[in-house]
Amino acid sequence: MSKKSVMCKVLVAAAVAGSIGVATAAPVVLTIESWRNDDLPMWRDQIIPVFEKRHPDIKVKFMPMAPTEYNAALNSKLEAGTAGDLISCRPFDGSLQLYQKGRLASLNSLKGMDNFTPVAKTAWSTDDGKAAFCVPIASVIHGFIYNKDAFDKTGVKPPVTVDEFFAALAKFKAAGSYVPLAMGTKDGWETASMGYQNIGPNYYKGEEGRKALIAGKAKLTDAQWVEPLRVLARWKPYLGEGFESQTYPDSQNLFTLGRAAIYPAGSWEIPGFEKQARFKLGVFPAPVKKAGDKCYVSDHPDIGLGLNAKSPNAAQARIFLEWVASPEFAGLYANALPGFFSLNKTPVELKNALAREFVGWRGKCESTIRPTYQILSRGTPDLEGQFWNAGSAVINGSVTPEAAAQKLQKGLDGWYKPAK
Structure with missing residues (x-):
């Protein structure tokens, strides 16, 4: 065999080995x-x-x-x-x-x-x-998901203001066909996240209020932070029977089974609710105090x-x-x-379509994040955990909004010293 033939065979063998290695x-x-x-x-x-x-x-x-x-x-x-x-x-x-x-x-x-x-x-x-x-x-964005069939049947329109919101709840309660609000207080995070952190930004003005709290220029006992607790206390008559022992999954089931009219929500519920509910769904943002007010939305x-x-x-x-x-x-x-x-x-x-409605609020309202998540929950007691307790206690009626706010601020003062 010539030297040239041997060299060719070597090169072919090397090429084959290389291709096998790659493959x-x-x-x-x-x-x-x-x-x-x-x-x-x-x-x-x-x-x-x-x-x-x-x-x-x-x-x-x-x-x-x-x-x-x-x-x-x-x-x-x-x-x-x-x-x-x-x-x-x-x-x-x-x-x-x-x-x-x-x-x-x-x-x-x-x-x-x-x-x-x-x-x-x-x-x-x-x-x-x-x-x-x-x-x-x-x-994820907070707001309210509602049963469109229940609204049509009861003659209720999606509320824009707080007064319209409570008028809608009262109408559902009077009609008696639906639990007005599907929320319980057993799982405290529910009352904090879908309750206070949902409606609160319209009172403390979103990022402006959150940053003021971190800077020590505002306190949880100030009117704009207490008022959402007062509004939550007004939810009590419109919750389902035994709401004190109602868990988060209980709330979801109450709504998707068609037994409740309104669900204080996070946008993460969309896939599950659309799969489980046998009725049309609608959404509306947290109501403003009065018509024409600037709106804020929790976009966390x-x-x-x-x-x-x-x-x-x-x-x-x-x-x-x-x-x-x-x-x-x-x-x-x-x-x-x-x-x-x-x-x-x-x-x-x-x-x-529901996702488009939720995200559409970004163009109409000012976005903010949950006020307890950055910096203010690093100590003991952490502010997020305190809000879990405060929201449930206020709705249950075991503590006044004012007393709850004082306890929240006292807990924060116990460890948090704003940077000067």
């Missing part, structure tokens, strides 16, 4: 940690396949756990070095602490982070805004995605995060999960 190289597998266990089908069937088609060398697994177990389990896995590459980030302090402990990597240099405003990044940035550690994904950052600082696949994880920061992902996510609204600067065309 059989296993793709890198990224794992996403999350508390959103209801979202598994969406990620698996609608979102991840789009990314993997573009990046066949990277596979992604969405590995959720029970929401109530997430924080503790995630911390344990991070401590043991067994956590996934990508970490679903709850807003504000919990994720901030992970970053401060070196568990989450800085994403300042990540391509696509300029697709978000500083406000959108607030929930996943240091207090000074200099370091961002999670890609913002979505926010809910979920982001960060990079495990010790991920062995950081380069591939950053490629995935760059895609999560893209307008394409924003559109996919917002339409796959109606009621979770993109924080990306690029507008998303929403297919779901």
Whole structure:
């Protein structure tokens, strides 16, 4: 055999070996940690396949756990070095602490982070805004979901003002066919989130009031913070029988079974309610004090995605995060999960009618975040937990709004000293 033939065979063998190596190289597998266990089908069937088609060398697994177990389990896995590459980030302090402990990597240099405003990044940035550690994904908006059939049958129109709201509740109570308001007080977060933090911004003027509280220029005993508690106290006669022992799932069932007219809500209820309810749904924002008043809406950052600082696949994880920061992902996510609204600067065309109504309030009202989530729940007692107790106690009638406000402020004063 000639020397030339031998060389050709060697080159062919090398080429074949190389092609086999490329073909059989296993793709890198990224794992996403999350508390959103209801979202598994969406990620698996609608979102991840789009990314993997573009990046066949990277596979992604969405590995959720029970929401109530997430924080503790995630911390344990991070401590043991067994956590996934990508970490679903709850807003504000919990994720901030992970970053401060070196568990989450800085994403300042990540391509696509300029697709978000500083406000959108607030929930996943240091207090000074200099370091961002999670890609913002979505926010949720508060308001009221109502049974359109019940409204038509009873002759009630969606209320705009507080007086109209209570007139509607009174009409439903008088008619007797529906529980006017589907909410209980057993799960305190319900009265805080869908109660106080839903209606409160129209009284303390959203971000203006929230920032004044953080700065120490306002107190929870001021009129604009007490008034929402007084309004909540007026809800009591319109709740269902035994509301004191009614849980969050009880409230959901009461409404979706068609037994209640109005549900104090978060936009996250849209997919479940549309699947379960056998009646037409409508939505309206928190009523203003009087016609013509400027309106404020709780538009709260809910979920982001960060990079495990010790991920062995950081380069591939950053490629995935760059895609999560893209307008394409924003559109996919917002339409796959109606009621979770993109924080990306690029507008998303929403297919779901109720979701469009909720997000439409952004153009009519001023957006704000829940007042207890940034800074004010870092001490003991934490303000968010205090509001859980305060909202339920006020509605139950076991404490006056004024006394509840005093207790809230006293608890805050016990540990929080505003920066001067």
